[in-house]
Amino acid sequence: MGIKFWIIFILVHYSEGVHGLKFTKNPANLTVTQGNMARLGCAIEGLSEPEIVWMKDGEKLYSTDQMYITLEAHHWETFHSVKSVQQQDAGKYWCEVEYYGTVISSEPAWITVEGVPHFTKEPEDVATFPGAPFNLTCAAVGPPEPVEVLWWLGGVQEGDFRPSPSVLFVRGVNDSVKFYCEAKNARGISISRTGTVHIKVLPDSPTHVNIDQVAHNVTVMWRPGFTGHSDLSTCTIQMSKSPGRKVKLPELQVTVPPFQHTIDGLNSHTNYSVRIRCDNEVGSSPFSPWIEFETPEAVPAAAPKNFTFELTEQQLSLKWAALEEEELNGRLLAYKVQWNLGGESQEPLLFKENIAHMSGGGRFFNATFQVSACTMAGCGPWSQPVLIMPASVMQAQTQRGHMWVGLILGLLVATMVGLLLTVLVHRRGKETQFGTVFKPPGGETVVSFTAARSFNRQCPELPESTLDSLGINDELKAKLRDVLIPERLLTLGHMLGKGEFGSVREAFLKTEDGSVQKVAVKVLKTDINSSSDIEQCLKEAAYMKDFHHPNVIQLIGVSLHRRPQQRLPIPMVILPFMKHGDLHTFLLMSRLGDDPFTLSLQMLVQFMLDVARGMEYLSSKNIIHRDLAARNCMLNESMTVCVADFGLSKKIYSGDYYRQGSVSKLPVKWIALESLADNVYTTQSDVWAFGVTMWEIMARGQTPYPGVENSEIYEYLIKGERLKQPPDCPDDIYEIMHSCWSPVPKCRPSFQHLIAQLESLWAGLSPAPAKEPLLYVNLEGEEGEPDSGLGAGAGSVTTEERSWGVPWQCVGMEEDEKDWLMVSSGAALAIGGDYRYIIGPCGAIDGESRRSEDGLSEDAKDEEEDIINV
Structure with a gap:
């Protein structure tokens, strides 16, 4: 079944991608006035779910507002927008799609910013010998034309403006110097990048010398040091053998790159040392420090003698x-x-x-x-x-042997005497009897022999892969060592899903008592071969190792899949099998499945409680999840929710926040306001994501902020807008989720407080709760005076009739935080909107009431837009 599955999988992908995979729309050239909007589009046909990447001047564009539109089956269109074009947005743009290792590109297009010139050829760095002449090139275009170029070398103007393109001849320099060019047209002047003239020097010694050995062969790997501004051509490997005193071996000279070389024919179980130097056109670098290693053992080469x-x-x-x-x-x-x-x-x-x-x-x-x-x-x-x-017995055999030897010798002597007499008698007739004398007396002589006893030296089976073979850091190895499970105990089944870094497969794990347990296995992609990628994958398992909570997914173990002729095994993270899959899919199926089903409010609140308890446990362990969403929560067979997928998680070792340091794919619609602004993540930003997850649960799996683009989320939130109250969502539940979205992190409730609120709600629900009128704070009495009492019946107001002030104030707020709160909310008097009550420092209601202009519910809710790829 496995072979058939892969054959069908390969044929389907081959048929959908190889024949007819093409760009049906290419981006078009645009000339845009600075500050205006520009939009580029391209479309590709032939793939079911393409990932189209926008490129600019050879580098990938990381954008959160890219969207996909289905034109028809296997035909997709995508756009890239720049809202306010600046000079740095000018350049060459195109689309790329990678399919099975092959990159397919659209036709390029230029965004031209009308006004000052933009460069089509900027000066590049130069490496040269002292005093050697060289040329520098610079080219720029308008509109408008013409464009003239002026050169600056070492802070000194070189000549006057000359037509573009321009080539500057430099007679030579003796020291490193900076240079750039200016491009001028009728609209103004542009300045190119600053280049450097480097003087070629000797390279530095190689670094990170490592030894990877297999049997009698070793592969020496190294990184080049500073190249001296000149390409390295060769490297010299020096080796010495040191069984007691060092014996220098012949030097090896290898061409680079690659910066590695395999050496064979080494003795087994022997100490060696190796060091390396590299050469450029100037000369040789110093040698790297000696690196010592020992070759592995082998079977003995000879049998014991004198037995x-x-x-x-x-x-x-x-x-x-x-x-x-x-x-x-x-x-x-x-x-x-x-x-x-x-x-x-x-x-x-x-x-x-x-x-x-x-x-x-x-x-x-x-x-x-x-x-x-x-x-x-x-x-x-x-x-x-x-x-x-x-x-x-041996002596008797020896004596009998001697007797037989005597008899045989006597017979031989007699035979030789007889032959000699025969020769003498027939001496005269030797010429005529030549043939008879030398003719054999009988048939051919038969020679028989017995083969010597043979032996077979079989190599032992490859040992089980260990964590030491992965090249990961020692701290991570120590954390995972006691959860390593031998690969032979796992039997992989069909695929449950796949993502950016690998796949999840159903599997069966044989336990020590002989029983078999059904599990889920996360398998890293087979084309990932570096230790850093493997280390990133195993960090999630390291987090989960110490998790012991019914609402946090429990790590069963880690296994290593050996690959023939591959240095690194593939890590596999073994997790419990979750019968009902992820919470988001379960919620969607309740609305949109072939057999829709009803989820009671009591069950939905129980889902929220499970997630809150799991997150409270993680926060107590100083773990920031950073990717909490319904899709990352799993449902086991008892309908208990477990928080899962810790791929973006970070452990806080000092302080109470984590700052994202590199660009990565992040779930924009679940990210807190301060995280979008400053890449800062805290437990309070997880609380924000929990509020969005509550909204997903009450909306039965709808995509948050329907109708709002990813690129518009920050501006949407900074104005004070939030997710609208889902249909059939009780006000007290929406009150809780809305409190999670305060722009001031300290004003958001803790997970412990959220659990207490949800437990109180759940306790008040019967299996089929009846709708009862809710009581609200009546901000205006009958005579228009403030009234702090609770109104019921005729005194209660509907959702649309509530009035709000500046939202989310809390005890202990600093003045600057209140100022930012006013800015981020847009101020209630200016914006209105979907806000909660304001509780002042003393617990009283603050602010002047005002009716919400938007209201808390809308007649028409935006459903999910399947054409948008979040």
Whole structure:
């Protein structure tokens, strides 16, 4: 079944991608006035779910506002927008799609910013010898034309403006110097990048010299040091053999790149040292420090010699010569003695020394013995077989042998005398009897022989892959060592899903008691071969190792999948099998599945409670999840929610926040306001994501902020807008989720507080709760005066009739935080909107009330837009 599945998978992808995969729309050239909007589009046909990447001047564009539109089956269109074009946005743009290792590109298009010139050829860095002449090139275009170029070298103007393109001839410099060019047209002047003239020098010594050894071969790998502003051409490898004193071996000169070389023919179980230097056109670098390594053991190369025995009635003594160190090829583990009696092989015996004493000598009569030396790698060849016989029998056999030798010698002498007489008698007729004399007396001589006993040296099976073979750091190895599970205990099944870094497969794990457990296995992509990628994958498992909570997914173990002729195994993270899959899919199926089903409010609140308890546990462990969403929560067979997928998680070792340091794909619609602004993540930003997850649960899996683009989320939130109240969502539940979205992180509730609120809500729900009127704070009395009492019946107001002030104030706020709160909310008087009550420092209601202009519910809710790829 597995082979058929992969054949069908490959055929489907081949048929959909190879034939007819093409760009049906290419981006068009645009000339845009600075500050205006520009939009580029391209479309590709032939793939079911393409990932189209926008490129600018050879570099990938990281954009959060890219969207995909389905034109028809296997036909997609995407756009890239620049809202306010600046001079740096000018350049060459195109689309790329990668399919099975092949990159397909659209036709390029230029965005031209009308006004000052933009460069089509900027000066590039130059590396040269002291005093050697060289050329610099610069080209720029309008509109408008013409464009003229002025050169600056070392802060000094070189000549006057000249037409573009321009080539500057430099007679030579003796020191490093900076240069750039200016491009001028009727609208103004543009300045190019600043280039550097480097003087070529000797390279630095190589760094990070590593040894990767397999049997008798070793691969030496290194990184080049500073190249001296000149390409490295060759590197020299020096090796020495050091069994006690260093013996220098012949130097090896290799062409680079690549910066590695495989050396074979080394002795087993021997200490070596290696160092490297590299050459450029100026000369040679210094050598790197000596790196020492030891080659692995091998089976012995020879059989023990001088195998003798002594046999008495009491015991049999065996003795043989010990192997020389060169023959042993490793550390001697034992000598293996095998023996045969009456044509049947007996149980082999092991001895530490080259002598053996066995009691009961008589039982070994007529037995044959052989001996072999063994190391960690296996046993070597066997010695010649020795037949065990008493000394008297051997003497009698020797005497009989001597008698037979005498008889044979006598016959030979007689035969030779007879032949000599025959030769003398027939001497005269030798010429005519030539042929008869030399003719054989009978037929052809038959020569028979018995082959010597053969031996088979089998290499041992490859050992189980260990964490040491991954190249990960020691701290991560120590965390995962006690959860490593042998690969032989796992049987992989069908795929449950796949993502950017690998796939999740159903599997069966054999336990120590012989039973079989159904599990889920996260497998890293097979084309990922670097230790850093593997380390990133295993960090998630390291986080989960210490998790012990019913609402946080529990790590079962880590296994390593060995690959033939591959240095690194593939890590597999073993997790419990979740019968009902992820929470988001479960919620969607309740609305949009083939057999829709009803989820009670009590069950939905229970889902929220499970997630809150899991997140409270993680926060107590100083873990920031950073990717909390319904899709990353799993449902087990008892309908309990477990927080999962810790791929973006970070452990806080100091302070209470984590700052994102590099560009990565992040879930924009679940990210807190301060995280979008400053890349700062805290437990409070996880609380924000929990509020969005609550909204997903109440909206039965809808995509948050329907109708709002990813690129518009920050501006949407900074104005004070938030997710609208889902249909059929009770106000007290929306009150809780809305409190999670305060722009001031400290004003958001803790997970512990959220659990208490949700538990109180859940306790008040019956299995089929009836809708009852809710009580609200009445901000205006009958006479228009403030009233702090609770109104019911006629005194209650509907959702659309509520009035709000500046939202989300809390006790302990600083003045600057209140100022930002006013800015981020847009101020209630200016914007209105979907806000909660304002509780002042003393617990009273602050602010002037105002009716929400937008209201809390809308007649028409935006459904998910499947054409948008978040």
